[in-house]
Amino acid sequence: MSANDLSIHAPPLNEAFGAGVQAAAASPPSVSPSRRAWQRFRCNRLGYWSLVLFILLVVLSLFAEVLSNDKPLLVRYEGKLYLPLVKDYSEKTFGGDFDTPTDYLDPFIQDKLTQGGNWAVYPPNPYGPRTINYFAKEPNPSAPSRGNLLGTDDRGRDLLAQLVYGFRLSVLFGLALTGIGVVMGVIAGAIQGYAGGKTDLIGQRFMEIWGSMPELYLLIIFSAMFAPSVGLLLLLLSLFGWMGLSDYVRAEFLRNRQMDYVRAAKALGVSNLQIMWRHILPNSLTPVVTFLPFRMSAAILALTSLDFLGLGVPPGTPSLGELLSQGKANIDAWWISLSTFAVLVVTLLLLTFMGDALRDALDPRKADQ
Amino acid sequence: MIGMPATLRTTEGAGLPGGGMAPQPSPLPLLEVKNLQVSFGGKPVVRGIDFSIAPGEKLALVGESGSGKSVTALSLLRLVPDAAVGGQAIFQAPGGPSDLLALPESALRGIRGRDIAMIFQEPMTALNPLFTVGEQIAEVLQLKKGLAQVQSEQAAIELLASTGIPEPARRARAFPHQLSGGQRQRAMIAMALACRPKLLLADEPTTALDVTLRGQILDLLGDLQRRNGMAVLLITHDLNLVRRFADRVAVMENGHLVEQGTVADVFVRPQHPYTRKLIDSRPVRDVVAADAATPSAPVMQAGHVRVAYPVPVAGFRGWFRSDEFVAVKDASFAIAPGRTLGIVGESGSGKSTLALASLGLLKFSGQLQAMGQSWGRQAAANQAMRRAVQVVFQDPFSSLSPRMTVEAIVGEGLLVHEPGLGPAQRRARVEQALVDVGMGQAQFPGLLGRYPHEFSGGQRQRLAIARVLIIDPRLLVLDEPTSALDVTIQKQVLGLLQRLQRERGLSYLLITHDIAVIRAMAHDVLVMKDGEIVESGSVFDVLDAPRHPYTQILVAQG
Numbered sequence: 001m002s003a004n005d006l007s008i009h010a011p012p013l014n015e016a017f018g019a020g021v022q023a024a025a026a027s028p029p030s031v032s033p034s035r036r037a038w039q040r041f042r043c044n045r046l047g048y049w050s051l052v053l054f055i056l057l058v059v060l061s062l063f064a065e066v067l068s069n070d071k072p073l074l075v076r077y078e079g080k081l082y083l084p085l086v087k088d089y090s091e092k093t094f095g096g097d098f099d100t101p102t103d104y105l106d107p108f109i110q111d112k113l114t115q116g117g118n119w120a121v122y123p124p125n126p127y128g129p130r131t132i133n134y135f136a137k138e139p140n141p142s143a144p145s146r147g148n149l150l151g152t153d154d155r156g157r158d159l160l161a162q163l164v165y166g167f168r169l170s171v172l173f174g175l176a177l178t179g180i181g182v183v184m185g186v187i188a189g190a191i192q193g194y195a196g197g198k199t200d201l202i203g204q205r206f207m208e209i210w211g212s213m214p215e216l217y218l219l220i221i222f223s224a225m226f227a228p229s230v231g232l233l234l235l236l237l238s239l240f241g242w243m244g245l246s247d248y249v250r251a252e253f254l255r256n257r258q259m260d261y262v263r264a265a266k267a268l269g270v271s272n273l274q275i276m277w278r279h280i281l282p283n284s285l286t287p288v289v290t291f292l293p294f295r296m297s298a299a300i301l302a303l304t305s306l307d308f309l310g311l312g313v314p315p316g317t318p319s320l321g322e323l324l325s326q327g328k329a330n331i332d333a334w335w336i337s338l339s340t341f342a343v344l345v346v347t348l349l350l351l352t353f354m355g356d357a358l359r360d361a362l363d364p365r366k367a368d369q
Numbered sequence: 370m371i372g373m374p375a376t377l378r379t380t381e382g383a384g385l386p387g388g389g390m391a392p393q394p395s396p397l398p399l400l401e402v403k404n405l406q407v408s409f410g411g412k413p414v415v416r417g418i419d420f421s422i423a424p425g426e427k428l429a430l431v432g433e434s435g436s437g438k439s440v441t442a443l444s445l446l447r448l449v450p451d452a453a454v455g456g457q458a459i460f461q462a463p464g465g466p467s468d469l470l471a472l473p474e475s476a477l478r479g480i481r482g483r484d485i486a487m488i489f490q491e492p493m494t495a496l497n498p499l500f501t502v503g504e505q506i507a508e509v510l511q512l513k514k515g516l517a518q519v520q521s522e523q524a525a526i527e528l529l530a531s532t533g534i535p536e537p538a539r540r541a542r543a544f545p546h547q548l549s550g551g552q553r554q555r556a557m558i559a560m561a562l563a564c565r566p567k568l569l570l571a572d573e574p575t576t577a578l579d580v581t582l583r584g585q586i587l588d589l590l591g592d593l594q595r596r597n598g599m600a601v602l603l604i605t606h607d608l609n610l611v612r613r614f615a616d617r618v619a620v621m622e623n624g625h626l627v628e629q630g631t632v633a634d635v636f637v638r639p640q641h642p643y644t645r646k647l648i649d650s651r652p653v654r655d656v657v658a659a660d661a662a663t664p665s666a667p668v669m670q671a672g673h674v675r676v677a678y679p680v681p682v683a684g685f686r687g688w689f690r691s692d693e694f695v696a697v698k699d700a701s702f703a704i705a706p707g708r709t710l711g712i713v714g715e716s717g718s719g720k721s722t723l724a725l726a727s728l729g730l731l732k733f734s735g736q737l738q739a740m741g742q743s744w745g746r747q748a749a750a751n752q753a754m755r756r757a758v759q760v761v762f763q764d765p766f767s768s769l770s771p772r773m774t775v776e777a778i779v780g781e782g783l784l785v786h787e788p789g790l791g792p793a794q795r796r797a798r799v800e801q802a803l804v805d806v807g808m809g810q811a812q813f814p815g816l817l818g819r820y821p822h823e824f825s826g827g828q829r830q831r832l833a834i835a836r837v838l839i840i841d842p843r844l845l846v847l848d849e850p851t852s853a854l855d856v857t858i859q860k861q862v863l864g865l866l867q868r869l870q871r872e873r874g875l876s877y878l879l880i881t882h883d884i885a886v887i888r889a890m891a892h893d894v895l896v897m898k899d900g901e902i903v904e905s906g907s908v909f910d911v912l913d914a915p916r917h918p919y920t921q922i923l924v925a926q927g
Contacts (some may be wrong), residue, residue, distance in 0.1 A: 013750070032820055033771055033772050033820060033822070034772070034773070067809060147553070151469035154599075162482065193759075240688075259767045259768075260762040260763075260764055260767045260768035261767065261768050261769055261770040263725075263730060263760070264760060264762065264768055264833070264836065264837075265781065266730055267730065267755065267758070267759060267760045268755060268759070268782045268785055268786075268836075268837075269748070269751065269752050269785045269786065270781065270784075270785055271748065271785075278770075278773070278781075279770050281775075282770070282772040282773075283770060283771065283772055360426050
C-alpha cells in the first residue's frame with residue numbers, strides 16, 4: 001500500500017482522502033450559489049450599469065417633491081422660516097389679499113418673497129405635476145422654453161414635472177404588481193407542484209378557466225362600475241398577473257421534489273412546509289428571478305397602455321400613457337410625444353438589459369464555470 | 370441474449386469477412402500520439418501524453434473521472450468544442466500518414482466514421498430518437514460508401530445481424546426507444562463498424578449497461594475486432610474490463626500518462642504508485658463476523674411487502690381505470706442489529722423501490738416493522754421511527770441541497786428530532802458528526818459555512834452520512850452508496866461505513882448492483898430480479914455456491 005493510502009483502522013481524521021481534497025481545502029472562503037450568480041451578473045457590464053442607472057433614477061424619482069414642485073422648499077419671510085412643502089400657508093401669511101392657499105408662481109407673491117430680507121429656495125423645476133402655469137407667455141401646449149424646459153401639455157402643465165411623477169408612478173406600480181404577482185404565483189405554483197396528483201390537476205384546470213377570461217373587457221366593465229383608481233387597477237391586474245409565473249414555479253417544484261435531498265429530508269421527518277420553504281423554494285427561484293425585470297417592464301407597459309386607452313388611473317394623475325395620448329391628439333406638439341417616448345424607451349430598455357444579464361447569470365450551464 | 374455466441378456463429382458467413390486476422394506486430398503504428406495536450410479556457414486537462422496503437426491492437430486507457438481519458442479520445446477526432454488541442458496524432462490513413470490534429474476539417478470528416486469510428490457510453494443519447502436504427506446505419510453507408518438506398522438498407526440488416534441482435538430485419542425498423550439497452554449498444558456498434566474502420570474508439574462502452582450485459586458486449590467487441598482486424602482504443606475506469614479485453618493498458622492520472630505496458634505486466638508488476646492504488650482498490654471485507662447464535666430482535670422485519678405503481682391505460686378505457694405495475698412482489702426479510710443485509714439486482718429489479726418502501730416513503734402493502742413499530746399515516750407518530758431508520762442515496766450531487774451550507778444540511782435532523790438544542794450545542798454536534806465521518810475543520814477551513822459544490826463526490830457522500838449520523842439512527846438504508854464514486858474513493862467510503870458499523874453497532878440495508886461491494890459489506894444477501902427475490906441466504910452461501918441461474922450469471926460477471 002502506498003503512503004497516502006491509509007488503513008481504515010486509523011482514527012477518523014486520518015482517514016484517507018482522494019485527490020480532490022486539497023483543491024477544496026485550498027479554495028478561498030465559501031461563496032453561496034446566489035453570491036456567485038451576483039458575481040456573474042456584475043461581469044455583464046451592460047446589465048450591471050443598467051441596474052445602477054435604474055436604481056439611481058428610481059431613487060431620484062422618489063424625491064420628486066424636492067426636485068419638481070410648485071412650492072418653495074424653504075421660505076424666509078419677515079424673519080420667520082416657513083416650510084411650504086410640509087404645510088399649506090394662506091396667501092395672507094405672505095401679505096396677500098385672500099385667505100386661500102398660496103400660489104407661489106404668482107408674480108405678486110414671488111415679488112413679496114424676494115423683497116428686503118425675504119428669500120425663498122425653489123426646487124430645480126418649479127412646477128408640480130398638476131400645476132397649471134397661468135402665467136405662461138405662449139398658448140398651450142407651449143414649446144420648450146426657459147420657463148418650461150420640456151414645454152407644457154395642452155392644459156398648461158409642465159411636461160418635465162409630469163414625466164418625473166409619471167415615471168415614479170409607473171415604476172412603483174410595476175414593482176407592486178410584480179411583487180404581488182410573484183408572491184401569488186409562487187404560492188400557487190408551489191402548492192400544485194409539491195402536492196402533485198389531484199391537487200395539481202384541479203389547479204391546472206382552474207388556471208386554464210381563469211386564464212381564458214377576457215382581461216381587457218373585465219377592466220372596461222370594472223372601470224365603468226367603480227371610480228378608477230390606482231389601487232383598483234393593481235387589484236384587477238394582479239388577478240391575472242400571477243399565472244405565467246406559477247407555471248414555471250410548478251414545473252420547478254415538480255422537478256425538485258423528486259430530488260434525493262428532498263427524499264432525505266422526508267426521511268429525516270422534516271415537515272412538508274419546511275421542505276417546501278427550506279429545500280425546494282431556494283432551488284426553484286431561478287425562473288422567478290430571471291423573469292423579474294421582464295415582468296416589471298410588462299407591468300409598466302400594461303399601465304401605460306390602459307392609461308393611453310383612458311381605462312387607467314383617474315384623470316389628473318401624472319401618467320406616461322395619458323401623455324402619449326396627448327401627444328397623439330397634439331401631433332404638432334412634438335415635444336410631448338418625443339419626450340414621453342424617450343422616457344418609456346429608456347425605462348424598458350434598462351429593464352431588458354438587466355433581464356438579459358440576470359438570465360445569463362442564472363443560466364445553469366454557466367453556473368459551474 | 371445469453372446464448373449470444375451461438376447467434377454470432379450462425380451469422381458469421383453473412384457478416385464481415387476477414388476473420389482470423391491476428392494482431393500482427395507492425396513496424397509502423399496505426400496511430401501514434403505525441404505530446405497531446407488539451408486545455409479548456411486555459412485549464413489543462415490533458416498535459417502532454419504519448420502513446421501508440423499498432424494495427425489490430427487492443428489498447429485500454431484507464432483512469433478515474435477527471436483524469437482526461439475521454440477528452441483524449443474525443444480530441445483525436447477533434448470532437449471537443451472550445452478546447453485548445455496541441456501535439457501530434459499521426460494516423461496511417463489509406464492515403465498515407467496524416468496528422469489528425471492538423472488536418473483540414475473536410476479531410477478529417479472523411480476519416481471519421483470511415484477509418485476511425487467511435488462508440489459512446491450512453492447509446493440512448495448517441496442515437497437519434499427520430500430515425501429507426503436501420504435508417505441511421507444505412508445513412509452511414511450511403512454517406513461514406515455511396516451505396517444506394519436499397520443496398521444500404523440490406524447492408525444495415527446484415528450489420529445488425531453480425532452484432533447478434535435477434536430478428537435483425539425487424540429491429541432495423543425499430544426506433545431507439547423500442548430497443549433494450551444492450552440492443553441499442555449493439556446497434557451503435559453495428560453503425561460504428563459499417564465502414565470497417567481501422568481504429569475503433571470505445572468510450573466506456575459498457576458502463577451504462579447492466580452487469581449481465583457487460584460481458585456480452587465485451588465479447589462481441591472482441592469477436593468483431595478479431596474478425597475485422599481493427600485496432601480498439603478502449604476508454605474505461607473498470608479494471609475488470611481491461612483485464613478481460615485489452616492487450617496493452619495505459620494508465621492516466623490527472624492528465625498525465627503515468628504508466629503503460631502489456632496487461633499482464635502492469636497488473637502483476639505495477640510500477641507507479643497510482644497504478645498500484647487503482648489495482649488495490651477492490652473493496653476489502655472488514656466487518657464483524659455474523660454469528661447465528663445471537664437471538665436478538667431484528668431492527669427491521671418485512672413480511673410480504675408488495676409495491677405497485679398505477680400505470681395509465683391507453684385509449685378510451687384509460688378514462689375510467691388504470692393498470693398497475695408491480696415493482697416489488699412479496700418481499701420478506703429481517704435485519705439483525707449490527708448486521709448488513711445486501712440486496713443485489715440490476716436496474717429495474719425493484720431494489721430501490723424496496724428501499725423507499727422500507728423508509729416509509731412509498732405506499733406498500735404487507736407488514737414492515739422497524740424497532741417494533743410500523744409506518745403510520747400520521748407524520749407525528751412516525752417521528753421515532755424516522756429517527757431510527759435513515760438513508761444515504763446514490764448520487765452525491767443531488768442528495769445535498771445546493772443552496773444550503775454544510776452546517777444547515779448536517780444540522781437539519783437536530784432541528785426536527787432535538788428542537789430543544791441551542792445554536793451553540795447544535796453547532797458542536799454538527800462538528801462532532803463531521804469529525805466522525807472524517808471531515809474536520811483542520812482539513813477544511815470554514816467547513817461549516819461551505820456549500821456542497823465545493824466538495825468532491827466522496828466528500829459529499831461523507832456529508833450525506835454525517836447528516837444521518839447526527840441523530841444517531843439504528844438502521845441505515847444505503848441505496849447504491851458508492852456506485853457514483855471512483856474506485857479508490859469507493860474503497861474509502863466503504864471503509865468508513867464498516868468502521869461506523871463496528872463502532873456503533875449500526876445495521877445496514879445495502880442496495881447495490883456490485884457483487885464486489887456485497888462481498889465486502891454484507892452478512893446476508895437477497896438477490897432480486899424483476900421485483901422478485903430469487904435467492905437469499907448468508908453472503909458466503911449465496912456468492913460461493915449460487916443456486917439460481919440468475920445469481921450464477923451475476924456472480925460470474927462481477
